[in-house]
Amino acid sequence: MQVRPKRQLKNQQHWLAPKGVLQLPNSGVWHSYWSDPYHMLLTIPWSGFLLLIVLVYGMLNTLFALAYLAGGDSIANAQPGSFWDAFFFSVQTLASIGYGALYPQTLYANTVVTIEALVGLLGFAVVTGLAFARFSQSTARILFSRFAVVTRYNGMPTLMFRTANQRGNQIVEAQMWAYLLRDEISLEGQFMRRLYPLQLLRSQTPSFALTWTAIHPIDAESPLQGQTAESLAQLKAQIVVSLSGIDETVTQAVHARHLYQAQEILWNYQLVDIIHATKCGEYYIDFTHFHDVVPTEP
Structure with missing residues (x-):
């Protein structure tokens, strides 16, 4: 007669997880992850990785939208003081879309656009490299x-x-x-x-x-x-x-x-x-x- 013994006790040793991964005291606090961001971005689940990318993307566009608004009426064809017009102009600039309806019309706006274009170029290069590194990791099932x-x-x-x-x-x-x-x-x-x-x-x-x-x-x-x-x-x-x-x-x-x-x-x-x-x-x-x-x- 076959039997399937139940798992009797969970691991009660806080320093070693059930799968054999070493767990040091206080290793789960937030600053221990951010002390090695590259390793964190390679090891967190895909859901967490994508969520983090979306949050950073939204924060960057929000910061640049506020920067555009600080320059006054610096975006052509945008409603003066409209956060959403500035936000979506930032999205077009960061992703190098450039539909043409909105464009910078002052030296201040062109300066911010230059900075944002550089940030977007470097940011997409980093995200592409991280995504490729995650996909190319060889794992054993x-x-x-x-x-x-x-x-x-x-x-x-x-x-x-x-x-x-x-x-x-x-x-x-x-x-x-x-x-x-x-x-x-x-x-x-x-x-x-x-x-x-x-x-x-x-x-x-x-x-x-x-x-x-x-x-x-x-x-x-x-x-x-x-x-x-x-x-x-x-x-x-x-x-x-x-x-x-x-x-x-x-x-x-x-x-x-x-x-x-x-x-x-x-x-x-x-x-x-x-x-x-x-x-x-x-x-x-x-x-x-x-x-x-x-x-x-x-």
Whole structure:
């Protein structure tokens, strides 16, 4: 009988997010984002990026409209003192549209137009570069199993989890690393978080196209030797997984990472087999049971 264990506890460690992204205290405050605006503009969601562009665009046109109004009747065919005429004249100038109905008629207005044209030239170049950089970022669509399991494999306790390539292409020269992250206190009483590598039976593959099951034997040299579900929880242990390779479509390096909390490491369970054979002898993968596990004998 298949079971789908529920996620038991959310990550309670404020400094490490569920996906393994380091979260430093106070790192979410506004000034930490604006201290590196280029990185922020590349990493915020597209909705936030477009909203920010619209806001900046509106603010620039508003400032230049006020500048035109400060020069008095400086725009031909515009209603004197009309903010909206000055605003839409600014839009035409900033975007180099120039319909011709409105045009500067004083030295002051021509000076402001010159400044705005330069700002528009530089602004559109920056936005175009940022949009291209966002589109050209190479990302990996890698799916990790919701749980890692500890089960017997070839007569030995073994840690297992699996990954899948959600794209239809291949990731060539793929490599995977796994680490145990845990709390420790030295003989001198100093607290630290220690990182131990977990040796995988197969840590690289020439072609990662469908699915890949990571296998770590818990032998005498394994950092997991002698551990239990309770001891890992007490040590606030986490399994950190990193996968990288080259996307054959864009020939660029891609990477993905995942984090298993102690509560997401299930003991005496095994992953449901998702590879099946047809009557013709061909194999296929059933991703509907990708996250399923079943209990085994202790």
